[in-house]
Amino acid sequence: MFKDLLEELGGWTDKVRGRLSSNFDVASFTWFRVGGPAQLFFNPADEADLSYFLRNLPEDVPVTTIGLGSNLLVRDGGIEGVVIRLSGRAFSSVEVDDNYVVKVGAAMPDMRFAQQMARQGVAGFAFYKGIPGSIGGALRMNAGAHGDETKRRLLGARAMDRQGTIHKLTPADLGHGYRSCSVPSDYIFTEATYQGEAGDPEALKAEMDDVSAYREENQPTKERTGGSTFRNPEGMSAWKLVDEAGFRGFKLGGAQVSPKHTNFLINTGEASAEDIERLGEKIRGKVRDMTGLELHWEIKRIGSFVEGTRVDPFQQD
Structure with missing residues (x-):
């Protein structure tokens, strides 16, 4: 839990028309459903409300913007400062x-x-x-x-x-x-x-039905996932590199590489954000060792690690 930032900001927040929530469970807005809280969550009422909030917010307070959370991993230590999510x-x-x-x-x-x-x-x-x-x-x-x-x-x-x-x-x-x-x-x-x-x-x-059918057949749409994990290297497919490195169906803690599409990581139900990120870095390390190619994350990873833990790039253990 973070200290109550809303209390520290003072009376000007009384004029904010949108929703302000301290220590908000932002993980519930992500498809992975993992991670720590947002210190202060802001759902603005409209563009003018958002502008008022940002004009008055002290410059030293970090601001993070999220969308539907479909390609987002919130680390277990949560997100310091303000998390803004547009909706409505x-x-x-x-x-x-x-x-x-x-x-x-x-x-x-x-x-x-x-x-x-x-x-x-x-x-x-x-x-x-x-x-x-x-x-x-x-x-x-x-x-x-x-x-x-x-x-x-x-x-x-x-x-x-x-x-x-x-x-x-x-x-x-x-x-x-x-x-x-x-x-x-x-x-x-x-x-x-x-x-x-x-x-x-x-x-x-009919065109959209074809798109949906392709997605249902080729992607783990019913799982807790974050979409494509890695960007495709120039002229190559990330999923093929992950597959050739032997990771199809591979598990680490509560995280798993999708057996259906190897560029998707899955929360099997008990995963932490650390499990997911550590699995991603393990994959990156193996692919680099085998091919010399560096896979780059497409999933956006935000927030802090829990004190005493850290996932280093290309970690193998």
Whole structure:
């Protein structure tokens, strides 16, 4: 448990309209369902509420932003400072104009966005049906699947900096690459603007059904997992490297490499965050020793280790 940060911040927090919770079980918002608490959890009511909070929050208080937690590992020692999670109608709205320009809030789940676009006959977003994150995460990681990616139809985005100032970003500002962008890490995305096109709702639904069927057949969708663990090296597949290193089904504590897809780690029910991260580093070490290649984490690991414990990179024991 952390000391009560909300108590220390003082009276200005009384004007915050969103939810503020001390020592909040943030692990319940992650797909792995592991990790320690957030010292202070903030769920803003809207963009203005978020700006007010950030303008008044002392500069020395760390801020961490999370989305749906589908590609996130919270370490067992928890997260010091403030954890911000956008949700609610203010950050999940969708607007489509007559030219198929789409504005969507950053908290909108990718899958739900794909479904809504299909119902409205807006093509270009069916690939999001296979991505279990939010639009904000898609902007940060240039999320992609099935031969498509976020940047292809992106016209721009809104993001808020640590001081509570809104920035309107162009595709050039975003600087998207493979699972990356060049926007400062402390910017919080609040909205994305895309260029869609006319499409037939039934055809779009069929396309999404194909995406869903592929995901169900090839990924451990019913398990406590964090999505793709490692980025694909240039011209190679991370899952093949993990498989060739002999890790299919391998267990360490309560963590396991998925027997179905070796680039997925699973919490079998009793795993700690340390188990999961230690297993990932063991895999990285073996792959490096066998091939000379360094796998890079795609899962975002945040927070602190429990005092007296630590998972070092490429740890083998």
